[in-house]
Amino acid sequence: MKKVAKILAVLFMAVAIVSSLSLSVFAVSYDLSPYIEEKGIHTSVELEVGETHMHGSAIWVQNGGESYSSNDNVIRALSDGSVEAVGVGTAYLMNQGTTGMYQIIEYTVVEAKEEGSVIGGLLPVPDSDDDDSDTLLEEILPETEDEIESEIIKNKSIFGMIAGLGAAAVTAIASMGAAIIGAGFFALIWLLAIGILLYQIVTIVSLSKKSMGARVLPEIKETERTVRQGMPDKTVCPKCQTPFGEGEFCATCGISKKTKNVYVVPINKRMTAQNFEKYINEWLAENPYACNVKLNVDTHQSLFLPFVKYKFFVKKASIEFDVSNTPSKNQYGFAFLYKFRLFGPIGYSGEKHLAEWKKNNPEAMVVSNRSGRIQHFGSQSGFYAQYYNYVFYKKPKN
Numbered sequence: 001m002k003k004v005a006k007i008l009a010v011l012f013m014a015v016a017i018v019s020s021l022s023l024s025v026f027a028v029s030y031d032l033s034p035y036i037e038e039k040g041i042h043t044s045v046e047l048e049v050g051e052t053h054m055h056g057s058a059i060w061v062q063n064g065g066e067s068y069s070s071n072d073n074v075i076r077a078l079s080d081g082s083v084e085a086v087g088v089g090t091a092y093l094m095n096q097g098t099t100g101m102y103q104i105i106e107y108t109v110v111e112a113k114e115e116g117s118v119i120g121g122l123l124p125v126p127d128s129d130d131d132d133s134d135t136l137l138e139e140i141l142p143e144t145e146d147e148i149e150s151e152i153i154k155n156k157s158i159f160g161m162i163a164g165l166g167a168a169a170v171t172a173i174a175s176m177g178a179a180i181i182g183a184g185f186f187a188l189i190w191l192l193a194i195g196i197l198l199y200q201i202v203t204i205v206s207l208s209k210k211s212m213g214a215r216v217l218p219e220i221k222e223t224e225r226t227v228r229q230g231m232p233d234k235t236v237c238p239k240c241q242t243p244f245g246e247g248e249f250c251a252t253c254g255i256s257k258k259t260k261n262v263y264v265v266p267i268n269k270r271m272t273a274q275n276f277e278k279y280i281n282e283w284l285a286e287n288p289y290a291c292n293v294k295l296n297v298d299t300h301q302s303l304f305l306p307f308v309k310y311k312f313f314v315k316k317a318s319i320e321f322d323v324s325n326t327p328s329k330n331q332y333g334f335a336f337l338y339k340f341r342l343f344g345p346i347g348y349s350g351e352k353h354l355a356e357w358k359k360n361n362p363e364a365m366v367v368s369n370r371s372g373r374i375q376h377f378g379s380q381s382g383f384y385a386q387y388y389n390y391v392f393y394k395k396p397k398n
Helices: 002-019 033-039 058-062 131-140 145-211 273-285 350-360
Strands: 043-048 066-069 075-077 083-085 089-096 102-110 261-264 290-301 312-323 330-342 365-376 384-396
Touching: 033 102, 043 083, 058 066, 058 089, 066 075, 075 089, 083 102, 089 261, 145 330, 273 290, 273 312, 273 330, 290 330, 290 365, 290 384, 330 350, 330 365, 350 365, 350 384
Parallel strands: 043 102
Antiparallel strands: 066 089, 075 083, 089 102, 261 312, 290 312, 330 384, 365 384
């Protein structure tokens, strides 16, 4: 029996090791600052906490566009393109149409004005000297000390009864738990731990193999999400307000007169890296006229999610691109790579991780990538490590 217990203890430790996590060594912040610098603020609005507001650009959102808040703790973007003031501060809303056009609205949120006060948080203070006010207070408040003491005794009796019932419930639950453990519940927990360990092993091996394999991008097609026309050139420098004229760059600041199309990926708090790969590749396949594409992502590795399929996720992402008159010769793609390795980084690195994937995808030309690892038990050698890589690439069309 002692030998079996030792084996189970080792298996339990293995579950803890496989489920353990560490924060990412790589994370890139993303906010609305680039859009504000590029196009400026369209208008400013002041709201009180609890108020809502709808700007004219909300029509873009109602016709299939997107709406984004720079700080959900100040303003919350609603599905119809309006906002709700939720906290004191300053934040920005971006309403963006399906064509890529957008406007920035600055919101300043202040505390809501009080319309009255309360007594003890319960009783309204009258706004006039009417006789009805005195009657209201007399009906609600106890008139004598004896009545007040009676109320206190009654409340103590109620709380005492609730406390007694709570203690009895805790005792009953504890007795039931002891009986269940005595009947073999402890053994069931160990079986569950072994099952979790086996599930972890299977999913880790599966993701390591699948993510490092050859990529087949979706078929190119045109849909309602296809962007065929680029943004018009800027006429005035957004930084110094100098007219561009015939020049391609501002003579004072050097800023380009070209305006990039920007597509903000609709992510509700987070999206797993695997689902993000599928979504981005579908969007890229539906936009064959996009060229000079740049992908911006804010990624994270969770410390508290134990299963590998949920460990890696994207918090924010956007695509910057120009629009060509003809479809591009190359097709853009995105790939999330993962690999589990014993003994950490001994003889291994992020560059080797990417090189292994390139062997299985020889036509892929890497545009940009961001790699890292989750290290366990030691910063140099370690017992094991989990490597990850977010790769943006292009390849000739089939």
